[in-house]
Amino acid sequence: MEYLTTSEAAVAAGVSVPQIQRMIDEKILPEDLYRTAQMRTFRTDACVLIAFYFETADLLTASARQRAIRNALEHCQAGDSWKNCTFEEHFVTVRFSDFSREVDDRLHQLARAREAVVEDPEILGGTPVFKGTRVPAYDVAAMVEADVPLEEILESYPSLKDWQIKLALVYARAVPPKGRPKRTSSNIPGVKSYLKKRLRPSSIGG
Numbered sequence: 001m002e003y004l005t006t007s008e009a010a011v012a013a014g015v016s017v018p019q020i021q022r023m024i025d026e027k028i029l030p031e032d033l034y035r036t037a038q039m040r041t042f043r044t045d046a047c048v049l050i051a052f053y054f055e056t057a058d059l060l061t062a063s064a065r066q067r068a069i070r071n072a073l074e075h076c077q078a079g080d081s082w083k084n085c086t087f088e089e090h091f092v093t094v095r096f097s098d099f100s101r102e103v104d105d106r107l108h109q110l111a112r113a114r115e116a117v118v119e120d121p122e123i124l125g126g127t128p129v130f131k132g133t134r135v136p137a138y139d140v141a142a143m144v145e146a147d148v149p150l151e152e153i154l155e156s157y158p159s160l161k162d163w164q165i166k167l168a169l170v171y172a173r174a175v176p177p178k179g180r181p182k183r184t185s186s187n188i189p190g191v192k193s194y195l196k197k198r199l200r201p202s203s204i205g206g
Contacts, residue, residue, distance in 0.1 A: 002043070002044045003035060003041040003042060003043055003044070004041060004043075004044060004047070005039070005040075005041055005174075006020045006021065006040050006041075006042070007173065007174050007175065007176055008110060008174045008175075009042040009046070009047055009050065010173070011109075011110055011170060011173050011174045012044065012047040012103055012106045012107050012110060013048075013050040013051045013054075013103065013106075014051055014055075014106060015050060015051070015054050019050075019054055020042070020050065021040070023042075023050055023053070024040060028066055028069070029042075029046060029049065029050070029069070030069075030070070030073060033045075033046035033049070034046060044107065045082065047103045047106075047107070048082045048096055048099050048100050048103050049069050049073075051099045051102060051103055052065070052068070052069070052072075052096060053065050053066075053069065060092070068094050071094075072085055072094070072096060076096070082096045082097070082100035083096075083097050083101070084097065085097070085100075109170050110170060110174055112163075112167055112170075113167040113168075113170040113171040113174060114171070114174075115131075116131055116164055116167050116171070117129065117130060117131065117137045117167075117171050117175075118130075118131045124136065128171070128175070130159075130160060130164050130168075132159075133157075133159045133160065135157045135159060135160055137168050137171050137172060138168075138172050138177055140153065140157065140160070140164075140165055140168035141168040141169045141171065141172035141173075142172075143156070143168075144165065144166075144169045145169060145172075150162065150165060153165050
């Protein structure tokens with residue numbers, strides 16, 4: 001059974017890292033779905049239940065969602081069977097197929113992002129770059145997050161392909177930088193000029 005870091009689990013479940021932490025802090029998930037010994041990690045199949053818990057917050061109470069999670073673990077086995085997991089919960093039909101499919105898609109994107117980015121001490125001092133290039137993944141992710149158009153990113157980094165750019169944000173969220181000062185988007189080439197263009201004249205110099 002593969003385990004994911006909190007950041008990777010957040011990407012797979014489609015939620016934030018603080019929401020992931022809540023699953024342990026508030027004892028929402030059964031203890032066999034995660035580990036806390038050295039660092040917090042989650043079983044991949046737990047991401048289906050995490051996605052269910054937060055995506056149904058507007059429909060079910062917290063206690064009803066926790067009860068549904070317990071029932072799901074009793075009625076359904078982990079893994080591929082989530083796709084066929086359906087049961088009745090107090091006149092409500094609970095289906096995990098959609099959550100399972102969405103999590104599988106995000107796990108696939110996460111795997112592709114892991115394969116697309118490498119860390120080599122001889123390339124930019126080990127900064128994560130896209131395989132076969134010297135393009136920092138975090139810089140591209142910052143441009144994507146700043147809503148820089150795809151065409152402009154490709155102009156700044158012509159060695160990249162569309163699919164690599166789409167994976168940049170996935171990688172950055174799953175593997176946040178450690179031991180480095182956090183870069184703001186305005187410090188990254190290509191983003192600063194774009195943000196300047198988006199500023200209205202009235203917002204500059206009062």
